[in-house]
Amino acid sequence: MKTVRIIPRLDIKGPNLVKGIHFEGLRVLGKPEDFARYYYETGADELIYVDAVASLYERNSLLEIIERTSREIFIPLTVGGGLRTIDDIRTVLRAGADKVSINTAAIKRPELIRDASHSFGSSTIVVSIEAIKKPDGSYEAYTEYGRESSGVDAVEWAKRAVDLGAGELVVTSIDREGTGKGFDIGLTRMIAESVPVPVIAGGGAGDAADILSVIKEGKADAVSIASVLHYNYFRKLSYGKKEFSDEGNTEFLKRGSDRSGIEGLTIGGIKDYLASNAAGCRI
Amino acid sequence: MIAIVDYGLGNLFSVKHALNAVGAQAEVTSSCDDVMKADAVVLPGVGAFGDAMDSLKKMGLTGALKDFVSTGRPVIGICLGMQLLMSESFEFGRHEGLGFISGKVVRFEDPKDGDDILKVPEVGWNRIKVLEGRGEKVYEGVKDGSYMYFVHSYYVVPEDAAVAMTVSRYGNMEFCSSVRNGNIIAFQFHPERSGKDGLAIYRNLMTIIYEKTKGKQG
Numbered sequence: 001m002k003t004v005r006i007i008p009r010l011d012i013k014g015p016n017l018v019k020g021i022h023f024e025g026l027r028v029l030g031k032p033e034d035f036a037r038y039y040y041e042t043g044a045d046e047l048i049y050v051d052a053v054a055s056l057y058e059r060n061s062l063l064e065i066i067e068r069t070s071r072e073i074f075i076p077l078t079v080g081g082g083l084r085t086i087d088d089i090r091t092v093l094r095a096g097a098d099k100v101s102i103n104t105a106a107i108k109r110p111e112l113i114r115d116a117s118h119s120f121g122s123s124t125i126v127v128s129i130e131a132i133k134k135p136d137g138s139y140e141a142y143t144e145y146g147r148e149s150s151g152v153d154a155v156e157w158a159k160r161a162v163d164l165g166a167g168e169l170v171v172t173s174i175d176r177e178g179t180g181k182g183f184d185i186g187l188t189r190m191i192a193e194s195v196p197v198p199v200i201a202g203g204g205a206g207d208a209a210d211i212l213s214v215i216k217e218g219k220a221d222a223v224s225i226a227s228v229l230h231y232n233y234f235r236k237l238s239y240g241k242k243e244f245s246d247e248g249n250t251e252f253l254k255r256g257s258d259r260s261g262i263e264g265l266t267i268g269g270i271k272d273y274l275a276s277n278a279a280g281c282r283i
Numbered sequence: 284m285i286a287i288v289d290y291g292l293g294n295l296f297s298v299k300h301a302l303n304a305v306g307a308q309a310e311v312t313s314s315c316d317d318v319m320k321a322d323a324v325v326l327p328g329v330g331a332f333g334d335a336m337d338s339l340k341k342m343g344l345t346g347a348l349k350d351f352v353s354t355g356r357p358v359i360g361i362c363l364g365m366q367l368l369m370s371e372s373f374e375f376g377r378h379e380g381l382g383f384i385s386g387k388v389v390r391f392e393d394p395k396d397g398d399d400i401l402k403v404p405e406v407g408w409n410r411i412k413v414l415e416g417r418g419e420k421v422y423e424g425v426k427d428g429s430y431m432y433f434v435h436s437y438y439v440v441p442e443d444a445a446v447a448m449t450v451s452r453y454g455n456m457e458f459c460s461s462v463r464n465g466n467i468i469a470f471q472f473h474p475e476r477s478g479k480d481g482l483a484i485y486r487n488l489m490t491i492i493y494e495k496t497k498g499k500q501g
Contacts, residue, residue: 002396002454003430005407040478045408045432071300076432076476096296098476119291121330121363123404123434167434168406198406221402282408282430 001280004215005045005222006267007200008229010035011052012062012081013248018052019230021178023130023146026052028250029230030237036069038233043267045282046076048101048170048200048224052145054082063095070096078126078170081145089116093124101126101170104143107150107157110164117165126200127166129154131187132174139187146174158191168198170224176204178227183210188218200224208265208273215279225265232264285492286321288348288364289313290328290338298327298361301475305485315347323492324351328363329434332372332388335363336380345381352383352467357492360469362435365462368469369439383467386441394454401454404436409472411449411460418448418463423487429480431460431472438471 010032011018017035018026029035036047047069051062066079079092080101089100100120106113106127117125130146131139131154139154158169171191173184183204192199201214202224214220271281285307287298295311302309302325309325310317318324326348328335339345352358360368369380372388380388394401408430413422433451438458441447451460451471461470468488474481 002399002401003408070297071303074301074304074476074478074482076473094296096300098297118334121328123329123406167404196402197404198402222407 001278002221003280003282004220004274005200006043006211006270006281007046007048007078007222007224008035008039008044008267009048009050009202009224009226010230011050011226012065013052015065016248016250017230018248019178019227020052022174023052023177026249028248028253029234030253032065033068034237035230035233036073039229039267040073040075043271043283044075045222046078047073048078048080049097050101051079051081063091066092066095066097080126080128085112086115086119089120093120099124099126099168101128103128103130103141104148106161107141107143107152110160113161113164113166117167122165122167125166126168126170127158127161128170128172129158129161129191130172130174131184133184133187139190142174146177154187155190155194159194162195162197166197168200169195170200170202172202172224173204177202179204180206180227182206183214183218183220183223185214185218188214188220192219192221198222202226205265208270211270212274212277212279215274225270228265229267232266235264284317284321285309285323285325286318287311287325287327288318288344290335290342290344295327297473297475298325301482301485305482305489307485307489313342313344315343318344318347318351321351321356323357323359323488324348325359325361326364326367327361328367330363332363332366332374332380332437333376333378335367336378339367339381348381355466357466357468357488358383359488360467361475362471362473365469365471366437366439368467369441372437374437384439384441384446384462384464384469385443386439388437388439390437391453391456391458394456396454399454404434405453406434407432408477409433409451409453409460411451411472413449414447417445418461420491421448421461421463421468421484421487424483425480425487431470431474431477431481433460433472435471 020026078099079097084105198221200222201220474484
């Protein structure tokens with residue numbers, strides 16, 4: 001039985017953990033390090049950090065957070081968002097990331113995948129594919145945190161990215177992202193069956209059954225999860241109102257009550273459910 | 284000081300952070316002098332075998348590593364770093380390795396889980412089985428069957444099966460997941476990214492390293 005990985009995804013804006021729906025309307029939920037530590041302690045298999053605004057503003061505010069996280073959390077850490085050059089990648093790896101994920105820059109300049117996998121090893125280079133379903137049923141890859149259409153077919157791009165040296169793919173459905181309506185099984189399966197490397201499915205986890213079906217039917221090798229984990233832990237946290245930076249939309253946090261409507265999950269709960277349904281995971 | 288050999292590839296800083304977390308002083312370095320002065324050397328690495336050997340040679344590090352091994356101080360290989368310690372690899376043609384452990388490095392050939400063909404590289408968590416009478420010191424306090432984090436398409440086949448400390452299974456394939464031959468200790472997985480069990484291994488390595496150097500320093 002293959003052992004699937006449960007990977008919390010933390011989107012970061014400035015010093016804060018944020019979460020949106022379809023990558024929009026980002027709410028501040030707290031400090032990324034607090035969530036990262038909690039996920040590490042409760043059985044996360046890896047973590048993904050995404051700088052939610054780097055692609056837009058050409059800045060890289062993640063380095064300090066990466067370094068602090070990498071010093072206290074001993075599971076693999078993938079970092080993405082706004083990485084454009086070999087030097088950007090090197091900087092993030094030197095701060096303590098184990099892998100990097102690239103999207104926008106790779107679509108604009110596919111040779112970046114080849115150069116980066118040659119410089120740092122394929123297993124360090126994760127290509128992130130963020131896709132929207134078209135009316136004809138095919139999928140188009142988007143760049144700039146889901147804002148810009150690229151005209152590139154997501155499945156063809158997946159194959160090409162792997163040919164160029166991508167060691168893993170993160171495949172996120174923008175249609176499902178943040179909605180809790182379940183993964184896009186078709187998208188995940190099409191790509192997972194087209195490439196020899198592991199596929200991490202993202203976007204849409206609402207309950208443990210969604211996660212099971214993207215593993216069983218979608219053939220995902222790993223699952224990236226955000227809202228259902230974040231909102232669950234958010235309820236356990238009690239931030240003082242002055243403890244976090246005011247950068248971003250903090251209204252939700254200040255209100256102190258959770259009206260997200262999203263039922264939370266814990267990593268332990270997800271893994272127990274998977275194990276009892278014959279899906280292998282590290283417990 | 285523990286020298287983490289920087290030959291341009293690899294997750295060197297994760298190794299450094301893990302060593303720091305168990306109280307070790309560690310430096311990422313590509314200097315032969317630093318290597319020769321170290322209490323122990325960690326050879327990390329991800330990437331291709333041939334490229335890695337070429338970089339080591341170009342930087343003059345193969346000679347330094349050979350000299351270091353002959354002093355009897357510990358050398359610790361991780362992932363590709365483990366594979367580099369072997370005599371030869373068959374990744375994209377045949378390449379000569381450092382030859383500290385006799386044996387070869389071969390690719391997973393169509394590993395299967397029932398009818399499903401498994402992905403290569405293997406990326407993720409897998410169990411280790413600690414072999415009886417071997418690796419007790421390295422794995423002290425780590426339960427048999429613990430999960431460790433692996434990223435690899437190739438694995439080592441030592442000539443002398445007795446050097447294997449642990450084995451792991453990927454589908455229908457059983458492979459050697461760590462070795463020890465005297466002062467040479469190596470892991471196919473990444474203890475620095477294997478949670479608390481991985482840190483326990485680093486703690487045990489510290490004990491082994493500083494037991495060994497105590498006599499010499501004193």
